[in-house]
Amino acid sequence: MKERMALDLSHLPLHGMGSASLTFWGTSAFMLIEGTGFALSIAIYFYLMSLAPRWPIEAPPPDLTAGTILTLLLVASVVPNILVSRWAKRKDLRKVRAGLIVMAILGLLPLIPRAFEFPALHVSWDDDAYGSIVWTMLGLHTTHIVTDLVDTVVLACLMFSKHADNTRRYGDVEDNALYWNFVVLTWLPIYGCIYWVPRL
Amino acid sequence: MRWFGKIPSPADLAAGDEKAEAALRRTWSTPTGVLGALSTVDHKIIGRRYIATAFVFLMLGGVLALAMRLQLAFPEARFISADRYNQIFTVHGSNMMFLFAVPVMEAMAVYLVPLMVGTRNIAFPRLNAFSYWIFLAGGLLLWISLALDTAPDVGWFAYVPLAGPQYGPGKRADIWAQMITFTEVSALAVAVEIVVTVFKLRAPGMSLDRIPIFVWSMLVTAFLVIMAMPAIMLASSSLILDRLVGTQFFNPAEGGDALLWQHLFWFFGHPEVYIIFLPAVGMVSAMISTFTQRPTFGYLPLVLAMIATGVLAFGLWVHHMFVAGLPRVGSSFFTASSMAIAIPAGTQIFCWLATLWDGRPIFKTPMLFIIGFLITFVIGGLTGVMVASVPFDTQVHDTYFVVAHFHYVLIGGSVFPLIGAIYYWFPKMTGRMMSETLGRWAFGLIFTGFHLTFFPMHILGLQGMPRRVYTYPPELPWAGLNLFVSLSAVILAAGFLIFFIDVLRSVRHGPEAGSNPWNASTLEWAMPSPPPPYNFRHIPVVESREPLWTSGETLPVATGLRLDRRELIVSSVAAADPEAREASPADSIWPFLAAIATSIMLIASIFSPWAVIWGAIPVAITLTGWFWPKQTPEDES
Ligand code: HEM
Ligand SMILES: [Cu+2]
Numbered sequence: 001m002k003e004r005m006a007l008d009l010s011h012l013p014l015h016g017m018g019s020a021s022l023t024f025w026g027t028s029a030f031m032l033i034e035g036t037g038f039a040l041s042i043a044i045y046f047y048l049m050s051l052a053p054r055w056p057i058e059a060p061p062p063d064l065t066a067g068t069i070l071t072l073l074l075v076a077s078v079v080p081n082i083l084v085s086r087w088a089k090r091k092d093l094r095k096v097r098a099g100l101i102v103m104a105i106l107g108l109l110p111l112i113p114r115a116f117e118f119p120a121l122h123v124s125w126d127d128d129a130y131g132s133i134v135w136t137m138l139g140l141h142t143t144h145i146v147t148d149l150v151d152t153v154v155l156a157c158l159m160f161s162k163h164a165d166n167t168r169r170y171g172d173v174e175d176n177a178l179y180w181n182f183v184v185l186t187w188l189p190i191y192g193c194i195y196w197v198p199r200l
Numbered sequence: 201m202r203w204f205g206k207i208p209s210p211a212d213l214a215a216g217d218e219k220a221e222a223a224l225r226r227t228w229s230t231p232t233g234v235l236g237a238l239s240t241v242d243h244k245i246i247g248r249r250y251i252a253t254a255f256v257f258l259m260l261g262g263v264l265a266l267a268m269r270l271q272l273a274f275p276e277a278r279f280i281s282a283d284r285y286n287q288i289f290t291v292h293g294s295n296m297m298f299l300f301a302v303p304v305m306e307a308m309a310v311y312l313v314p315l316m317v318g319t320r321n322i323a324f325p326r327l328n329a330f331s332y333w334i335f336l337a338g339g340l341l342l343w344i345s346l347a348l349d350t351a352p353d354v355g356w357f358a359y360v361p362l363a364g365p366q367y368g369p370g371k372r373a374d375i376w377a378q379m380i381t382f383t384e385v386s387a388l389a390v391a392v393e394i395v396v397t398v399f400k401l402r403a404p405g406m407s408l409d410r411i412p413i414f415v416w417s418m419l420v421t422a423f424l425v426i427m428a429m430p431a432i433m434l435a436s437s438s439l440i441l442d443r444l445v446g447t448q449f450f451n452p453a454e455g456g457d458a459l460l461w462q463h464l465f466w467f468f469g470h471p472e473v474y475i476i477f478l479p480a481v482g483m484v485s486a487m488i489s490t491f492t493q494r495p496t497f498g499y500l501p502l503v504l505a506m507i508a509t510g511v512l513a514f515g516l517w518v519h520h521m522f523v524a525g526l527p528r529v530g531s532s533f534f535t536a537s538s539m540a541i542a543i544p545a546g547t548q549i550f551c552w553l554a555t556l557w558d559g560r561p562i563f564k565t566p567m568l569f570i571i572g573f574l575i576t577f578v579i580g581g582l583t584g585v586m587v588a589s590v591p592f593d594t595q596v597h598d599t600y601f602v603v604a605h606f607h608y609v610l611i612g613g614s615v616f617p618l619i620g621a622i623y624y625w626f627p628k629m630t631g632r633m634m635s636e637t638l639g640r641w642a643f644g645l646i647f648t649g650f651h652l653t654f655f656p657m658h659i660l661g662l663q664g665m666p667r668r669v670y671t672y673p674p675e676l677p678w679a680g681l682n683l684f685v686s687l688s689a690v691i692l693a694a695g696f697l698i699f700f701i702d703v704l705r706s707v708r709h710g711p712e713a714g715s716n717p718w719n720a721s722t723l724e725w726a727m728p729s730p731p732p733p734y735n736f737r738h739i740p741v742v743e744s745r746e747p748l749w750t751s752g753e754t755l756p757v758a759t760g761l762r763l764d765r766r767e768l769i770v771s772s773v774a775a776a777d778p779e780a781r782e783a784s785p786a787d788s789i790w791p792f793l794a795a796i797a798t799s800i801m802l803i804a805s806i807f808s809p810w811a812v813i814w815g816a817i818p819v820a821i822t823l824t825g826w827f828w829p830k831q832t833p834e835d836e837s
Contacts, residue, residue: 001715001726001753002753002755003737003754003755003756003757004755004756005757005758005759006756006757006758007404007741007757007758007778008758009739009759009761009769009778010759011760012760012769012779012780013780014780014781014782015780015782016770016779016782019773020770020772021770021780022401022770025323025396026323026324026396029391029392029396029426030392032426033392033426033429033430036427036431037430037433037434040434040464041434044438044464047457047463048455048456048457048460051455052455057454057455125441125445125446125447126445126447126448127448127454128454129447129448129454129456130455131448132438132442132449132456135447136447150820154824163829168783169829
């Protein structure tokens with residue numbers, strides 16, 4: 001087939017940011033998958049609750065302290081997280097590096113109260129269906145914290161290497177920040193289910 | 201659309217410049233040898249591999265079907281033991297759904313979508329490579345378990361409590377559940393790639409209303425996968441947890457519920473039917489348009505019908521549970537919505553008939569399969585409307601009537617279009633044509649064999665023959681029809697055999713195809729067959745819905761991508777205006793290694809929960825290797 005030149009693209013930027021970046025869309029699609037997973041786990045929670053004569057089944061409601069500390073930590077982490085994302089957009093390498101270290105710490109810290117949340121449930125995963133679903137919800141969310149933590153650490157290392165200063169990496173930092181917001185956001189309804197629904 | 205100023209003609213990019221093409225070939229080629237084969241990220245190589253593997257699973261699943269039919273041919277036959285029979289129908293069903301039907305559709309998309317939207321590779325090519333290896337590992341897990349006589353025996357929907365810890369000892373149900381994890385991971389990965397490829401990698405000018413129907417169908421399918429598959433992942437993981445660490449999700453004695461399993465399974469399982477069927481809708485539209493040499497009638501209604509089907513698909517799952525004892529009101533609602541889905545289906549069929557009516561259809565082999573599809577699918581749809589009504593379903597539930605119904609829908613609705621699609625796109629994939637003569641024989645045998653096999657099953661079902669039984673007593677009036685059905689299955693198998701022979705023969709010896717043997721209108725036909733590693737010498741610029749029909753002899757193209765590095769164009773979601781150039785990943789062994797690490801973790805976790813913890817470490821290492829950039833910053837400038 002013969003060809004006719006209709007358009008020259010050589011001045012397009014190499015790698016777009018925001019909605020012009022493929023990883024942004026990939027991350028969004030994965031958030032949709034995982035969000036569906038979280039939504040379904042909440043649906044299972046309410047489904048089992050609707051069957052149970054008493055909820056929680058043979059256990060007092062979970063203690064609030066650990067879960068609430070974790071919630072506050074997560075919500076507070078959103079502020080530096082948004083700042084890192086902004087610095088990445090401005091391609092400010094020095095600030096991004098510092099911000100990623102802060103975010104790595106803020107990813108690690110919640111794991112401490114999280115460790116106390118499991119005993120605070122007053123029920124074991126194999127006691128009954130109530131125990132199974134709350135452990136699963138906590139477990140699912142913990143997996144998300146841990147994966148994002150690993151992601152942040154690897155990214156921080158990358159930003160201290162010779163690969164740091166380019167558009168693509170800044171885009172990765174933005175996506176990582178987006179994902180952390182997702183991890184925080186999905187926690188809130190789960191927090192409500194685990195800690196407050198039994199108190200209603 | 202706004203273009204970027206004047207049109208320069210860089211010397212190194214002049215059309216037909218052989219040096220430029222050689223450079224592109226160097227940049228995009230997969231290295232030869234085993235290492236190259238394991239590290240390739242070329243969507244065409246992975247797509248072909250994926251399709252071929254899925255067809256191998258079809259063939260293996262077909263062998264199991266014949267084994268079942270041999271056992272059922274005579275009353276009280278002793279060819280297969282009851283236990284073996286349970287394994288065989290479970291592996292047949294699971295294999296057909298999870299290792300053949302869904303993967304083959306996604307594989308067709310992996311191959312075709314990037315070509316049809318005019319780009320040089322799929323989005324996230326390494327994820328694509330990973331998804332294939334994970335799919336293969338899941339398939340091997342299932343089939344090796346069958347060879348070792350420990351295959352799952354709980355049916356393809358693995359209902360608890362049969363699949364639960366009390367009634368399903370051993371590792372059989374765990375293998376089923378973990379096979380699900382493998383195939384879902386790979387299906388979800390491909391779905392993400394398809395969505396992003398369609399959203400962001402379309403050729404300049406391919407606005408939403410110029411996307412080929414097949415690409416639309418795969419986009420909707422990908423969203424169905426994304427929304428439906430998490431349900432089955434959650435279900436199968438809970439099942440493993442119940443069996444392995446003693447959670448109580450499905451144990452009524454401790455507040456769990458068996459119906460919870462059914463809800464989760466069918467919240468996935470019903471959309472699954474459309475995950476298999478919608479791609480077929482896209483294929484049929486593409487082929488009808490080509491073989492009538494006119495645009496498909498009703499572009500917008502077709503697209504809307506597909507979207508409506510996708511949305512409605514989520515509202516229907518309960519019709520699989522009518523006999524499970526749900527509240528009456530619920531059942532009426534689901535009956536109504538089940539019947540409502542006939543409306544978009546009717547719209548599609550009307551659009552195709554209108555296209556055929558108006559055009560002069562050319563009856564090549566793919567068109568024969570479309571006729572077969574229309575007839576068979578309509579019959580399957582009718583019995584579908586029948587079983588959507590509660591009283592009727594109560595009567596025929598778990599009988600051969602249902603077996604007949606779902607094979608009409610699955611084989612009629614997607615295997616027929618798929619075989620037609622293979623005849624249709626084979627020349628593009630291999631550069632050679634398949635045989636018209638053998639194609640007609642294959643169609644004739646498959647079509648007659650199919651109806652002779654499955655139509656009598658309706659009658660057997662109405663006579664009360666239950667499904668999933670390994671034999672039946674001679675006093676019941678089922679023997680004659682069963683023998684007839686089994687003999688017909690041999691005709692059906694012969695048709696598939698001819699098809700496979702034709703494929704194998706034509707890969708080497710078929711006549712050369714040329715770039716566009718059917719005079720089709722979409723972009724995948726714009727390049728030589730088989731496509732070069734870089735797909736398009738220049739990225740096409742799309743000015744209409746049928747770019748190859750409106751452009752005449754000269755295709756408008758865009759220039760300005762580098763030759764010495766893998767570059768794609770990223771364009772805006774709605775109008776497909778170019779936004780950026782994007783580097784596309786190089787070949788890499790890491791996805792393969794990551795797939796091995798993931799497979800070991802998943803299989804070991806059937807035996808110990810600790811495998812998830814320890815197994816995550818090699819997975820994390822391989823993933824880091826995968827993402828760690830190789831280029832120096834200067835390259836990225
Ligand atoms: C090619 C010819 C085929 C034949 C002769 C055949 C035959 C059979 C038979 C005899 C059964 C067992 C029924 C029972 O014992 O309850 C069965 C079950 C099934 N088949 Fe097929 N089949 C064929 C192709 C397919 C295809 C292409 C698909 C899917 C795309 C499929 C999906 C299933 C499913 C989901 C089951 C249910 C398994 C279960 O009950 O767990 N079959 N088939
Ligand atoms: Cu259904």
